[in-house]
Amino acid sequence: MLEVSGIHAGYGKIQVLKDVSLEVEEGTIVTILGANGAGKSTTMKSVSGLLKPSAGKISFLGEDVTGLRPDQLLRKGIALVPEGRQILAGMTVLENLEMGAYHRKDSEIDSDLNKMLERFPILKEREKQLGGTLSGGQQQMLAIARAIMSRPKLLLLDEPSMGLAPLVVADIFKIIKEINQSGTTVLLVEQNARQALKISDKGYVLETGKMVASGNATELLSDARIMEAYLGKRSS
Amino acid sequence: MLIEQLINGLTLGSIYAIVALGFTLVFGVLGIINMAHGEIFMFGAFIGVMITSTLNAPLWVAFLGAIIITAIMGYLLERFALRPLRHKQGVSHLAPLISTIGVSILLENLSHHLFGAGNHPFRTSFAEISFQIGSITIYLVQIVIFVISIVLMLVLTFWLGKTRAGKALRATAENLETASLLGVDTKKTILMTVIIASAMGGIAGILVGMAFNSVTPQMGLSMGLKGLAIIILGGMGSVRGAMLGGLILGLAETFIVVYGDSGYRDAIAFLAIIIILLIRPQGLFGQKIST
Ligand SMILES: Nc1ncnc2c1ncn2[C@@H]1O[C@H](COP(=O)(O)OP(=O)(O)O)[C@@H](O)[C@H]1O
Ligand SMILES: [Mg+2]
Numbered sequence: 001m002l003e004v005s006g007i008h009a010g011y012g013k014i015q016v017l018k019d020v021s022l023e024v025e026e027g028t029i030v031t032i033l034g035a036n037g038a039g040k041s042t043t044m045k046s047v048s049g050l051l052k053p054s055a056g057k058i059s060f061l062g063e064d065v066t067g068l069r070p071d072q073l074l075r076k077g078i079a080l081v082p083e084g085r086q087i088l089a090g091m092t093v094l095e096n097l098e099m100g101a102y103h104r105k106d107s108e109i110d111s112d113l114n115k116m117l118e119r120f121p122i123l124k125e126r127e128k129q130l131g132g133t134l135s136g137g138q139q140q141m142l143a144i145a146r147a148i149m150s151r152p153k154l155l156l157l158d159e160p161s162m163g164l165a166p167l168v169v170a171d172i173f174k175i176i177k178e179i180n181q182s183g184t185t186v187l188l189v190e191q192n193a194r195q196a197l198k199i200s201d202k203g204y205v206l207e208t209g210k211m212v213a214s215g216n217a218t219e220l221l222s223d224a225r226i227m228e229a230y231l232g233k234r235s236s
Numbered sequence: 237m238l239i240e241q242l243i244n245g246l247t248l249g250s251i252y253a254i255v256a257l258g259f260t261l262v263f264g265v266l267g268i269i270n271m272a273h274g275e276i277f278m279f280g281a282f283i284g285v286m287i288t289s290t291l292n293a294p295l296w297v298a299f300l301g302a303i304i305i306t307a308i309m310g311y312l313l314e315r316f317a318l319r320p321l322r323h324k325q326g327v328s329h330l331a332p333l334i335s336t337i338g339v340s341i342l343l344e345n346l347s348h349h350l351f352g353a354g355n356h357p358f359r360t361s362f363a364e365i366s367f368q369i370g371s372i373t374i375y376l377v378q379i380v381i382f383v384i385s386i387v388l389m390l391v392l393t394f395w396l397g398k399t400r401a402g403k404a405l406r407a408t409a410e411n412l413e414t415a416s417l418l419g420v421d422t423k424k425t426i427l428m429t430v431i432i433a434s435a436m437g438g439i440a441g442i443l444v445g446m447a448f449n450s451v452t453p454q455m456g457l458s459m460g461l462k463g464l465a466i467i468i469l470g471g472m473g474s475v476r477g478a479m480l481g482g483l484i485l486g487l488a489e490t491f492i493v494v495y496g497d498s499g500y501r502d503a504i505a506f507l508a509i510i511i512i513l514l515i516r517p518q519g520l521f522g523q524k525i526s527t
Contacts, residue, residue, distance in 0.1 A: 012325050050413060070416040079417070086414040088407055099407055102400070103419035150419065 001026040001185055002047065002078075002154055007056030009046045016042045018209045019056070024154065024202075029176070029186040031196040031217070034206035040189040041083050043206065044158045047187070048080035049073040060154070075103055077153030081160060083189075085143040089132025093123050096131050096142055100149025109149075116145045137168035144175060154185045161192045173199055197221050239372050241494050242487070247378045247447060249486020250385030254440040255459055256466035256478035257392060258433035264409035264473040265429045271336040272313060274460020275343035276434045280306045280441025281451040282347060285356045295360055302438040310434025313339055314427050340456070347453040355452050358445035381443045388439065389479055396475065405429055409473060458502065465505035469512050471519030481520065484508075 002024040010016040016039045024030045034040050045051040047058060049070040058066045060076060070080070088096050097116060101109045117124035120141050126134065134142060140160055147155055157176065161169040169192065177199045180186050190196035197203055197217040205213040205226060213226055220226055255277055262270045280302040287298040317335045321327050365376040396402040407415040408425045416422045444459070445451045466485055470477020488504050512519060 048417060050417070069421075070413075071419045071421050074417065074419040082414070082417065086411060086417075088410050088414060090410050091403070091406060095403060099403060099415075099418045102404065146418070 001061060002187065003057075003059045004043075004047065005057045005059075007046055007053040007058065009042055009051050009053040009056075011051075015054075016209050017046065017053070020206070020209070020211055021056075022204050022211065022214070024185060024187050026185055027180075027183070028201040029180050029188060029199055030202045030204070031188045031190055031193075031200040032204045032206055033190065033193050033196070033220075036191075037208075038206040039209040040206055041158055042209075044080060044082070044156050044187075044189055048078060048082075048156055050080075071103070074150055074152075077151075078156065079147040079150045079152035079154070080156040081140075081143045081147045081158065083158040083162065085136075085139045087131040087134065087139045087142055087146075089130060091131055092128055093131055093134070093142060094127040096146050097123070097149055100146035103150065112149060112151070116149060120145055137164050137171070140164065140168075140172060141175070144172075144179075148179065148184075152184060154187060155179060156187045156189075158189045159191060160188070161190065161195070169195070194221070237371075240374075241490050243372075243374060243378060243382075245487035245490035246483065247381050247486070248490060249483035250382055250389075251440055251443045251447060251482075252462060252466055252486050253479045253482025254385055254388055254436055254443065255463040256470065256482045257389070257475065258437045258440070259463045259467045260470070260473055260475060260478040261405075261429050261433040261436075263467065265405065265412075265426050266318065266332065268318075268332045268336070269464060270313075270430075270433070271333065271460065272317075272339040272343060273336075273433065273437050273463060274456035274458075275340045275347070276306050276309050276313075276456075277437035277441045277444075277459055278347060278451075278453060278456030279309060279343065280438025281358070281445040281455065282351050282356070282441075283438070284442035284445050285351075285358050285451050289357070289359055298442055299439065302442050303435045306438025306441075307431045307435040309343075310431040311427065313434065314430035318430070319423075319427075340460070344453055344456060347456075351453065353453060355450050358442075358449050358451055360446055363446075363449065377446050381447055384439070384443065388436065392436075393475065401425075401428070462505045465509045468509050468519060471521040474519065474521040477519055477521035 004020060004022045006019045006021055008015065008017055008019065020043060032040050032043060042051065046053050049068050049072065052067050057064060060078060065073060065076060088099065091099070097113055101112065117127065122138055123142055123145060126138070131139065131142060144160065160172050160176070164172065173195055176186060176188065188196055188200065197220055200217040203215065203217050203220045204211055258273050259270060262268070262273070283302040283305050284298040287293045287301045288295060317339050318332050321331045321335060360377060362376045367374045396406055404415065404420045404425050407418060408420055408422050412422050415425070444455065462485065466481040467478055469484065470481030485505055485508065489501050492504055493501055
């Protein structure tokens with residue numbers, strides 16, 4: 001479904017990604033692991049169009065989408081929930097959700113909105129409140145719900161569990177699993193490696209801008225060397 | 237006497253509010269002060285003079301003409317003076333501000349060429365019509381100005397709060413990247429914002445021409461500085477702040493002329509900036525575009 005082949009990307013003169021390739025098959029959950037500063041967010045920004053790769057190719061559903069803008073990629077079916085959630089703090093919870101459906105013109109927006117409020121009762125309770133007044137966990141739910149409102153084919157999640165309490169983290173992983181089961185493909189970036197791999201089909205390990213390992217989630221979970229290097233510190 | 241002054245102050249203040257809204261919208265989405273806004277406003281006033289005096293056309297044609305011309309000026313400003321500087325490596329973040337200063341100087345010189353340096357009267361067919369209510373005199377032109385300003389503010393508030401394009405503008409103002417991830421074509425939204433802000437400046441130009449029966453090439457600079465003072469007073473990027481700040485400044489100026497020294501009239505705006513910056517630097521409503 002998504003094929004990233006040999007991309008280089010960075011910020012101005014700073015090269016971050018060097019020849020990064022990865023593949024996401026339709027219907028799966030794929031996780032990118034790696035230490036802080038490894039280039040995980042840079043990869044997500046490249047796939048979602050926030051950054052233009054200086055070399056390499058990204059194709060989605062068989063079409064070359066390298067260099068497209070985020071709003072164009074959203075229309076093709078790629079939605080990103082960025083690191084730090086990026087809720088529109090000055091807009092209400094309801095308006096945030098409506099903005100998720102900004103590009104849609106179909107007649108099912110309202111019913112999707114109601115479904116979303118039903119799935120996340122806490123958002124319904126606070127629908128008139130400004131996004132900025134929500135707690136971290138609630139903001140993450142809102143960010144995910146907002147992305148779902150765009151009906152993505154591929155959902156990119158950049159560290160959705162960051163800064164959240166363990167109970168909320170478990171909730172978030174459950175939601176990701178559900179989203180996937182309802183037919184959306186997921187590309188996930190996580191530092192909560194063990195939990196992420198448990199719900200994933202495949203994993204990649206990024207180190208200082210290079211892919212250093214990849215494999216089935218179960219393989220990675222049982223690979224002692226990788227577990228120690230990347231997954232050992234934060235067990236759950 | 238008091239009520240008459242109140243009406244004078246509200247009339248002036250509502251025009252200030254429209255000018256300040258133009259500043260605040262552009263600041264909201266681009267994070268820069270558009271120093272050319274005052275000159276675009278002045279062009280609106282001159283277009284109004286040309287259409288009503290030279291062409292002898294009715295006032296609504298003047299509004300239409302000013303809106304179209306200043307909207308085009310807004311388009312050109314964004315397309316050729318602002319966009320080329322955006323997201324460029326090695327371009328200082330001050331560059332767009334300097335660029336708008338350049339455009340403002342260009343426009344002021346152009347207006348000297350086109351319209352001459354002198355003072356142009358702005359005649360309206362109903363300039364002398366007034367109503368007497370008890371001891372109070374109200375001019376029709378004041379009512380027209382006030383009504384147009386209030387309607388414009390209501391329409392803008394509704395548009396920002398309830399329409400798809402208005403929400404896209406607010407999202408862009410809050411976070412450009414997030415807005416683009418949500419499917420907003422932020423380039424288009426920015427262009428649209430500068431066009432709308434400029435057209436509002438053009439409308440304000442005609443309103444000022446009507447209120448003071450006078451239009452000069454220098455009026456852009458002083459109005460530009462006052463607009464700037466108002467958005468600092470109201471909070472950069474705040475729509476409510478621009479509206480209330482405009483009304484406050486209009487009332488304060490009117491009352492100082494009546495009860496104080498008219499020589500200090502233009503100083504009020506800047507005194508207000510200094511005080512506000514000292515005690516409440518985020519302005520009265522320190523928030524980005526919201527309703
Ligand atoms: N906006 C930016 N400008 C310059 N360098 C950046 C920027 N964002 C990230 N970087 C650098 O790129 C590298 C990778 O960052 P990032 O992709 O955010 O890592 P991760 O998400 O894996 O923690 C880091 O060295 C970081 O300092
Ligand atoms: Mg990151």
